[in-house]
Amino acid sequence: AQKVTQAQTEISVVEKEDVTLDCVYETRDTTYYLFWYKQPPSGELVFLIRRNSFDEQNEISGRYSWNFQKSTSSFNFTITASQVVDSAVYFCALSGDTEYNAGGTSYGKLTFGQGTILTVHP
Amino acid sequence: ETGVTQTPRHLVMGMTNKKSLKCEQHLGHNAMYWYKQSAKKPLELMFVYNFKEQTENNSVPSRFSPECPNSSHLFLHLHTLQPEDSALYLCASSHPGWGLSTDTQYFGPGTRLTVL
Numbered sequence: 001a002q003k004v005t006q007a008q009t010e011i012s013v014v015e016k017e018d019v020t021l022d023c024v025y026e027t028r029d030t031t032y033y034l035f036w037y038k039q040p041p042s043g044e045l046v047f048l049i050r051r052n053s054f055d056e057q058n059e060i061s062g063r064y065s066w067n068f069q070k071s072t073s074s075f076n077f078t079i080t081a082s083q084v085v086d087s088a089v090y091f092c093a094l095s096g097d098t099e100y101n102a103g104g105t106s107y108g109k110l111t112f113g114q115g116t117i118l119t120v121h122p
Numbered sequence: 123e124t125g126v127t128q129t130p131r132h133l134v135m136g137m138t139n140k141k142s143l144k145c146e147q148h149l150g151h152n153a154m155y156w157y158k159q160s161a162k163k164p165l166e167l168m169f170v171y172n173f174k175e176q177t178e179n180n181s182v183p184s185r186f187s188p189e190c191p192n193s194s195h196l197f198l199h200l201h202t203l204q205p206e207d208s209a210l211y212l213c214a215s216s217h218p219g220w221g222l223s224t225d226t227q228y229f230g231p232g233t234r235l236t237v238l
Contacts, residue, residue, distance in 0.1 A: 035226070037229070042231060043210055043212075043231050043232040043234065044229055044230065044231040045212065045214075045229035047226055047227075047228060047229075050226050091165070109167065109170075110165075110167070110227060112164045112165045114164050115164070
């Protein structure tokens with residue numbers, strides 16, 4: 001069975017501070033994918049990043065960066081110089097088991113963490 | 123419109139009502155999903171359709187009935203719901219891959235459902 005743990009339930013920072021959101025996962029699959037989603041107050045889950053298990057390079061996108069460490073089964077997310085607009089719930093997710101229908105195609109089955117509520121104060 | 127849309131955005135219904143949630147995706151995807159998000163709980167996968175064929179029913183009560191008439195539209199028909207069914211219902215879509223490919227799921231804004 002797969003499991004994603006986001007131990008930080010809530011984080012509160014002041015604008016311009018750096019903040020790291022932790023994500024630890026468990027899976028028996030050799031091939032798997034890790035995701036981060038952002039859920040602002042409007043409700044929609046916004047896709048941020050997808051990383052496959054064979055690519056351990058860290059990634060940076062603007063103020064966002066991700067640190068994937070297979071040895072510790074972690075996929076942490078850092079926001080540099082946080083802004084008020086970063087306030088949201090952030091979800092880490094894992095997809096490893098693929099399912100096949102009669103047509104031979106597969107779809108991803110996501111396992112989500114509990115989410116971390118990030119509040120950035122002005 | 124682009125992306126994944128859901129209507130209505132908010133719904134209040136009594137336990138004896140019948141209502142439907144609608145999801146439409148404009149991304150050319152073939153897999154569509156319903157999730158339930160309750161307070162203080164992880165997202166729960168309810169149903170999956172792949173090329174209009176239901177491939178997953180995650181032990182969802184029969185008072186929730188999905189319908190997928192084509193790859194772009196997904197409905198969730200509701201009847202005789204309970205107050206504990208109040209939640210945010212999210213729709214998502216993805217482009218299923220071949221072999222071990224797992225594509226990204228893109229989500230709609232959700233329908234906030236309140237059952238009185």
